[in-house]
Amino acid sequence: MAEIKLNAKSREISTKGKINELRRQGFVPGVFYIKNEEPIYFYVSESSLRPLVYTTEMHLVDLVIDDNKNYKSIVKDVQFDPVTDKMIHVDLQGITVGQAIEVQVPILLTGQAIGIKEGGRLQQVIHKLDIECLPKDIPEQLEVDISNLKIGDNLLVKDLSYDNIKILTEEDAVIVTILAPKGTEEEEEAAAELGEEAPAEPEVISKGKSEEEDQG
Numbered sequence: 651m652a653e654i655k656l657n658a659k660s661r662e663i664s665t666k667g668k669i670n671e672l673r674r675q676g677f678v679p680g681v682f683y684i685k686n687e688e689p690i691y692f693y694v695s696e697s698s699l700r701p702l703v704y705t706t707e708m709h710l711v712d713l714v715i716d717d718n719k720n721y722k723s724i725v726k727d728v729q730f731d732p733v734t735d736k737m738i739h740v741d742l743q744g745i746t747v748g749q750a751i752e753v754q755v756p757i758l759l760t761g762q763a764i765g766i767k768e769g770g771r772l773q774q775v776i777h778k779l780d781i782e783c784l785p786k787d788i789p790e791q792l793e794v795d796i797s798n799l800k801i802g803d804n805l806l807v808k809d810l811s812y813d814n815i816k817i818l819t820e821e822d823a824v825i826v827t828i829l830a831p832k833g834t835e836e837e838e839e840a841a842a843e844l845g846e847e848a849p850a851e852p853e854v855i856s857k858g859k860s861e862e863e864d865q866g
Contacts, residue, residue: 651790653710654701658692660715678737682713682721684744690715696737703728703737707790708755713742724753724788745785752818753788754778757825761797765828770801776825779807780818787814799828 661679664672669679678696683689692715702709702725713721726743730736745751756778766772779792792812799805808821 651708651710651788653712655712655714656694656698656702657717658694658713658715661691661693663691673736673738678740680740680742682715682723682742682744684721684723684746685749687744690721694740699728699737699740703740706756706758708753708788709790710745710785710788711742722785724751726753747785750782750784751788752780752782754780755789756791758791758793759796759826760793761795763796763799763803763828765799765801765803768801769831771829771832772796773827773829774825775827776807776819776823779810781812782816782818783814789815794825796826799826801828801830803828 658680661672664679672679672693676696677693678699679691679693681689681691692713702711708724711723711725713723715721721742721744723742723744725740727741728737729739731738743751757774757776759772759774763770763772781792789812792810792815794805794810796805804824805826806821807817807819807823807825810817810825
């Protein structure tokens with residue numbers, strides 16, 4: 651697994667005003683935590699976090715605080731502003747050599763499904779898996795071969811297996827399904843069985859007019 655160095659500055663537990671000021675200056679406040687130790691509060695530039703957040707791979711983080719303290723860690727959680735979608739907080743989890751850790755690793759689909767060649771459509775339901783393993787065994791991605799999937803087939807978590815890795819995601823969860831070509835008779839019948847019928851347009855228009863009249 652690739653390692654990325656992240657330079658940070660220590661900070662005290664701050665008020666909301668100070669936190670917002672850091673964000674206005676282009677920084678992201680964060681917390682480093684590891685079992686049986688006090689959390690460490692820090693802040694980093696938003697640009698330095700991008701290679702760790704906007705990626706499809708898992709990375710080991712070499713967190714350097716105040717240019718003199720190094721901590722091996724992984725990105726555990728990132729919070730985003732619901733309006734601007736900017737990063738507003740990051741949690742880093744420390745790792746200890748020889749001690750298993752729970753992490754979330756991206757899925758990489760490989761191969762071309764038989765069902766796709768036959769005109770089917772791929773729908774990926776899960777993009778990451780929760781796993782437990784030793785730090786040395788953390789993969790950048792978990793490869794999932796979909797070559798043998800036909801139209802109508804599902805690939806479940808329980809169908810996967812990796813050396814030295816325990817999968818924590820619910821075993822019956824669907825990772826990938828191959829849907830029938832859009833507009834086929836099978837798909838229309840399935841939609842009918844589910845009762846997926848849109849409400850008639852005149853009813854929607856009528857309801858809208860009533861609300862406007864009530865407001866007046």
